[in-house]
Amino acid sequence: MPFKVMMVFGTRPEAIKMAPLARELREWPEMALNICSTGQHREMLEQVLTAFDLTVDEDLQVMIQDQTLNGLSQQLLSKLDSAYERNKPDIVLVHGDTTTSFIAALAAFNRHIPIAHVEAGLRTGNLKSPWPEEANRRLTGVIADLHFPPTNKARDNLLREGVPLEQIKVTGNTVIDALLWMREHLHKSQWHPAPDSPLAALFSDRQHARQRMVLITGHRRENFGPGFERICLALAELALRYPDVQFVYPVHLNPQVQQAVYPLLSNRDNILLLPPQDYRHFVWLMDRAYLILTDSGGIQEEAPALGKPVLVLRKVTERPSVLEGGTVKLVGTQTERIVKQTSQLLDDPQIYKHMSRVFTPYGDGHASEKIAEHLWDWLNEHALRGAV
Missing domain, CATH: 3.40.50.2000 (Glycogen Phosphorylase B;)
Known part of the structure; x- marks a missing residue:
């Protein structure tokens, strides 16, 4: 039995x-x-x-x-x-x-x-x-x-x-198991978002070759309220400073997240606010991102395995191994610091190259x-x- x-x-x-x-x-x-x-x-x-x-x-x-x-x-x-x-x-x-x-x-x-x-x-x-x-x-x-x-x-x-x-x-x-399985599945099937998806229009192969994309996620309770407001103000400033960069933000369903994000970031030409994406779409987005801003724990492990620089919108992390690899930085939720660190990655090819190495301490x-x-x-x- x-x-x-x-x-x-x-x-x-x-x-x-x-x-x-x-x-x-x-x-x-x-x-x-x-x-x-x-x-x-x-x-x-x-x-x-x-x-x-x-x-x-x-x-x-x-x-x-x-x-x-x-x-x-x-x-x-x-x-x-x-x-x-x-x-x-x-x-x-x-x-x-x-x-x-x-x-x-x-x-x-x-x-x-x-x-x-x-x-x-x-x-x-x-x-x-x-x-x-x-x-x-x-x-x-x-x-x-x-x-x-x-x-x-x-x-x-x-x-x-x-x-x-x-x-x-x-x-x-196991998140690395999930990530590698899904990426292999997407590559083998040459999967792309449906033609009616906003992602399909924005990130055709030709378009993506010309335009860098910053992927953003946020959901931590510790950032509710002023933390999310400061993050959104940073994103608004970055979008204005870098009109040629596309910012993509799948917004968590929690009302406290949505109430901060939509009033501050709606109706900006190069900020795309999306509903939460299923795992296939999200891995597809990570694989195409130039860099990622997040307060997620799992993404701190996933993104370095794909060679994507990560700026963590938190004061501390329970994943110190990713910091040792130099591919992840803690930036907190202060508007000025988020803008400065993101700008460095967008402006300085050497800093970007150092942080965009594949690093997999998680298996x-x-x-x-x-x-x-x-x-x-x-x-x-x-x-x-x-x-x-």
Whole structure:
């Protein structure tokens, strides 16, 4: 009888990073995978699942309008408890640092179900930055039974916190698996956006050869309010200073993001505001970008693997390895600093060349295989001891 493995995610970034692992586990008849979606980013989540040819087995539908983190946690804890009772998993897989990850781990812990934490061990050392992600990943790390850090630095963070070495397996990051799989798929199929897409008109091969493109993303709670306003003022100034550069900004659906972005950046000729893009479109955009401005964690790993310079719109990062490679810079949210650092990359070919090297400290695209193999070994070992 196969082991029951339950994978829980709810946001688009979680789904992207768990998708290659889900595809890998579906190839193992010895492990029966149940995918549980909490439904936090419903529209964006469906796009990811379609792109990776996956379907969910449980949809908890926890989101309601204007939901607080405490309200979300309450919904998650109750509905996940019921899902665990129905499915009786042998182990629960959670990812990274979302509220979903921590509450899914807590609900499993309360039922004595083992927990495996993918992308474990990332730390800034500051519980308030990023908030609430730093607390979520630390708390998940306290109660997890298996830890899959992407790098040796992340492993060392766990060891300093007292996690036994035998519970840790360095694997690389599954986001690189997802990125390389999708890019190969797009290249092989010579995929392009549909003719009626605004991207198709802007970035035909001929047009792209002449025009540089800056890709922007932003969604962090820590930047809500004045942070996003300063970022948008920087983008407006850059667009005015560089009329020959195209700025493309897929705007997150969170109302606090949209309320800052649209009033300040609408109706500017060389700023294209888009709805959130599915993973195929977004990888296509990253592959064609000249440089990227973001507050995302995953993009700090993905973009250097494509040789794209990244300016991080945050004060700290839990991914110090990317800083060491010189392809990523922290610039914060001060308007003047964002304009200065972006201008340097647009104006100085030498600075751009230094930051546009391919740099991949987060693995070779085989993290999912390593996780599946270690998971299988761990489940067998614990079954022999009667623990599973």
